[in-house]
């Protein structure tokens with residue numbers, strides 16, 4: 001889809017496992033890695049991912065798909081066999097879903113994380129990059145968010161992602177694995193699912209505006225987010241899996257753009273791109289939501305060479321065009 005190579009090393013000798021590769025971010029990783037010559041295996045159970053997302057790749061001889069569950073050790077062992085790099089994206093997303101069903105979130109995001117990590121260890125996989133989340137910052141009031149200053153988590157989802165970070169640390173310590181955690185900040189882009197009660201705000205609003213329906217804005221619309229186009233998250237994963245900087249391993253990084261936009265900014269931006277005159281409906285604030293979110297991305301810039309190539313507005317235009 002895009003022609004920006006985010007690596008200098010040859011990827012053709014890399015065998016990469018992407019968990020959750022039928023999902024939104026995972027499928028963009030698959031697309032990039034196949035485009036630049038890697039051998040890619042995906043494990044996914046389609047709990048939130050979609051077959052269409054991997055149909056795009058099924059004729060590529062360097063692509064392999066395993067329908068399986070990261071909570072099942074045998075599935076994980078099969079997925080990890082012969083792999084050099086694990087990019088772990090599979091999880092049950094959504095803060096509200098985790099508040100409704102913390103057990104399901106914990107099972108996939110914590111037990112599943114541990115199961116795939118043990119399988120990676122057993123298979124001798126050295127390099128692991130995993131998806132954490134800005135929700136880990138919880139109630140810490142500091143802005144912009146700096147990696148080592150976190151508060152108390154506000155939802156089971158945030159607890160699950162923080163638990164991943166704690167486990168990643170001890171896996172690095174005890175098994176010598178080179179593990180990097182990426183705290184994604186509101187990633188958006190093509191293929192993000194607009195459907196269902198737990199859909200992310202951007203695809204949901206694009207869908208509604210296109211149908212002339214009125215989106216609900218939780219609260220007065222002044223809540224901010226560091227909205228980040230998916231291709232920036234792809235770049236971060238590629239930088240993290242290819243870095244040779246010893247100081248970069250065992251670390252966690254904010255992956256964002258370093259700018260905040262309010263929900264009203266987002267709504268007005270989408271209206272402008274779509275030429276819509278629909279007005280929003282204001283609802284009550286959501287449980288577990290943080291009011292302001294803005295990342296300090298200097299650590300990722302310095303240690304990984306991350307440099308987000310797509311600004312918020314450009315990403316929105318691409319997303320709307322490809323919707």
Ligand SMILES: NC(=O)c1ccc[n+]([C@@H]2O[C@H](COP(=O)([O-])OP(=O)(O)OC[C@H]3O[C@@H](n4cnc5c(N)ncnc54)[C@H](O)[C@@H]3O)[C@@H](O)[C@H]2O)c1
Nearest residue numbers: 020022023024025044045047048049069070090091131187
């Ligand atoms: N999208 C964001 O803004 C955002 C922000 C912060 C963190 N994250 C994290 O990034 C990762 C990817 O998110 P996404 O937005 O692409 O979500 P997604 O729901 O589109 O993708 C997750 C994928 O994991 C798969 N999956 C879930 N449980 C599984 C299991 N037990 N076994 C096998 N596969 C399973 C799903 O079917 C899906 O394809 C997740 O870890 C998520 O928590 C995303």
